[in-house]
Amino acid sequence: MGAGLLTTVALVLAVLAGTLIPMQAGLNGRLAQAMGTPIWAAGVSFLIGTLILLPLAALLRSPGQALADLSGVPWWAWFGGLMGACFVSITVFAAPIVGATAMIAAVIAGQLIAALALDHFGLAGYTANPIGWRDLAGVVLLVAGVVVLRFGRG
Template identity: 45%
Template sequence: MEGLSVVMVLIAGSLLPLQAGVNALLARASGHTLWAAGVSFFIGTIALILVFILQRASWPMLSQLKTAPIVAWAGGLMGAFFVYCMAFFAPKLGAATLLALVISGQIGMSLVLDHFGVAGYTQHVISWQRVLGFLLMLSGVFLIKKF
């Protein structure tokens, strides 16, 4: 199962630059990035509902949903911001710079989340080696952008 997980996550990651590009195409065709991001979320929502129904999964009870902390509901807002930024900046930055920035942002936030053990992550104290890895990634962003 672990091998399948690795492959699925690699595929999901490889689709990010493609998703940014096709959403940018939709934004250009429609004349508005917000519209393109909304359509992307709408189609994704329909797809998830269909998969949920096909799996014959049980719907959560309202009482279960009420137990989630308020911050747990912010994921959709974060996703909307991400999809909007990808569609807006993809044509301006290019795929390599765009994703280098995304990955660097993800690693930077991951270091903070791990260090403090928040949002459900196990605590891993930040080290100079981890910070160095992050700084090397940022230097990679600079090189990708420059050349």
């Protein structure tokens, strides 16, 4: 697969992944309603995901080799699971309160703010890429969009 095609496939899959976030938050919000707490709903969601991912991962690579390679992982890389748990729990809580559109706009604004910092300082394995005024303007406009989406409805 050529680099251009690989990039296109990756972007299409990223858009597809983006479509799943508001659906996941809504479905997990319904779980939270039934279970009485977003934390239980997030836990059940992660359990289902784990039960699906582990057999698939074992098909793609031997568990022994994958576990052996963990010794080279930097300490900070282990926080990805914690961040995923926080993300799912927060969206389960927020989605029914603010709605899918405002929640996703706020999530995207937060993602861009974090991405700018990660790129600018070269953190979490990213290459340093200084931010410019256009980057900042884009994030400011997106944050303004979140405000309009949430509070601009009459």
